[in-house]
Amino acid sequence: MPAKNDHAFTLIELIVVISLLGVMLFFAVPRIHESFFSSGTRKLSAWLQLQVKDLKNQAVENQTQFILFVDVDENRLWAGRHDMAEPALEAAKSKGLSLSGTNRFSEVVFAGDHRISAGTAHIRFYPRGYSDQAVIYVQTRGNKRISYEINPFLPDIKTGGSHG
Missing domain, CATH: 3.55.40.10 (minor pseudopilin epsh domain)
Known part of the structure; x- marks a missing residue:
C-alpha cells in the first residue's frame, strides 16, 4: 500500500489563504495608491x-x-x-x-x-x-x-x- 503524502495543502486551505490575501490587498491597494499618487x-x-x-x-x-x-x-x-x-x-x-x-x-x-x-x-x-x-x-x-x-x-x- 503506497504511503500517504501529508506534505501538501488541501484545496480548502489554499482557498482560505488566497481569500485572506485578496481581502488584505483590497484594503492595502487604495492606501498605496494614495501615498504614491496623491496630489500632495x-x-x-x-x-x-x-x-x-x-x-x-x-x-x-x-x-x-x-x-x-x-x-x-x-x-x-x-x-x-x-x-x-x-x-x-x-x-x-x-x-x-x-x-x-x-x-x-x-x-x-x-x-x-x-x-x-x-x-x-x-x-x-x-x-x-x-x-x-x-x-x-x-x-x-x-x-x-x-x-x-x-x-x-x-x-x-x-x-x-x-x-x-
Whole structure:
C-alpha cells in the first residue's frame, strides 16, 4: 500500500489563504495608491493645521506677533516671528514647506477682499489669540482648486474644494 503524502495543502486551505490575501490587498491597494499618487494636498493640509494651531499658541505664550508667510510665486510656506532678523527668516524659510510640482498657490484672500496673487502674503497671529482672516487657494492637477480658511478666533482651519 503506497504511503500517504501529508506534505501538501488541501484545496480548502489554499482557498482560505488566497481569500485572506485578496481581502488584505483590497484594503492595502487604495492606501498605496494614495501615498504614491496623491496630489500632495494631504501633507499641506496637515502642515497648515499644525502650524496655525502652533502659531496661535506661540503668539499668546510669547506675547509677540507671529507670521505665516505664503510665497505665491515660489509655492512655499514658512513661519516666524514678526521681529526676526534676515538670516533667521532665511533659515525659517528653508525649514518651511514647499509644494510639489503639480500643486501651486493661486492666491491668498484676506478679509475685505484684499487679494494677493503674486509675491508673499503675511498672515499674522496676534498675542491676544486671534489671527488675520485669510483663505489660501491651491490649484492642483486636474484643475481642482482647494481652499484653506484661517478664521481669527478658531484654532482649526477649514478646508474646502471645487472643480473647475
